[in-house]
Amino acid sequence: MTFNPFSIVALPYAQDALAPVISAQTVAFHYGKHLQTYINNLNAALPGSGFEGKSLEDIVKEAEGGIFNNAGQVLNHTLYFTQFKPAGSPSAPSGALADAITRDFGSFEAFKEEFQKKGAGLFGSGWVWLSADAQGKLVITQETNAGNPVRRGLKPLLTFDVWEHAYYLDYQNRRPDHLAALWEIIDWDVVASRY
Ligand code: MN
Numbered sequence: 001m002t003f004n005p006f007s008i009v010a011l012p013y014a015q016d017a018l019a020p021v022i023s024a025q026t027v028a029f030h031y032g033k034h035l036q037t038y039i040n041n042l043n044a045a046l047p048g049s050g051f052e053g054k055s056l057e058d059i060v061k062e063a064e065g066g067i068f069n070n071a072g073q074v075l076n077h078t079l080y081f082t083q084f085k086p087a088g089s090p091s092a093p094s095g096a097l098a099d100a101i102t103r104d105f106g107s108f109e110a111f112k113e114e115f116q117k118k119g120a121g122l123f124g125s126g127w128v129w130l131s132a133d134a135q136g137k138l139v140i141t142q143e144t145n146a147g148n149p150v151r152r153g154l155k156p157l158l159t160f161d162v163w164e165h166a167y168y169l170d171y172q173n174r175r176p177d178h179l180a181a182l183w184e185i186i187d188w189d190v191v192a193s194r195y
Pocket of ligand 1: 034161165166
């Protein structure tokens with residue numbers, strides 16, 4: 001019997017709906033190939049590991065080595081791909097999340113500038129995250145490779161993937177341009193629901 005506890009999250013939009021911010025080709029490779037491979041590798045590594053039957057988040061918090069790397073990438077990409085909406089109708093945070101952004105960063109514009117700066121300045125492969133601490137205070141963190149803020153006791157809300165596979169087909173070396181464009185497709189209702 002094959003042990004396949006984790007499966008790929010459904011995209012809440014068509015594969016070409018994020019273009020031109022993220023092309024259909026990038027979604028096809030990033031979601032269909034990279035994320036699927038992390039899931040396959042995680043499922044293959046679980047039997048006999050002691051992590052069978054644990055939640056994905058618990059595995060990310062507790063595992064090390066190859067199991068952590070693949071579980072982290074499954075959780076990171078699941079949060080990443082479900083935070084977008086079709087291009088063409090950019091929105092902004094509202095409600096309690098908007099209030100917290102203003103309180104903790106000064107303004108939505110100041111928050112976006114800081115988030116992009118931390119994404120552009122992350123050396124090598126990794127992720128930039130907006131998270132909430134136990135008191136609801138918002139923080140921006142950089143995580144290398146498969147890192148996820150749940151390892152620091154934070155609740156992840158929003159993330160930009162700065163691995164080259166996330167943008168190279170569309171933007172080549174221009175990571176800052178890719179990050180600046182991503183705001184156009186963020187579904188702030190999803191981000192707020194995580195807060
Ligand atoms: Mn990725």
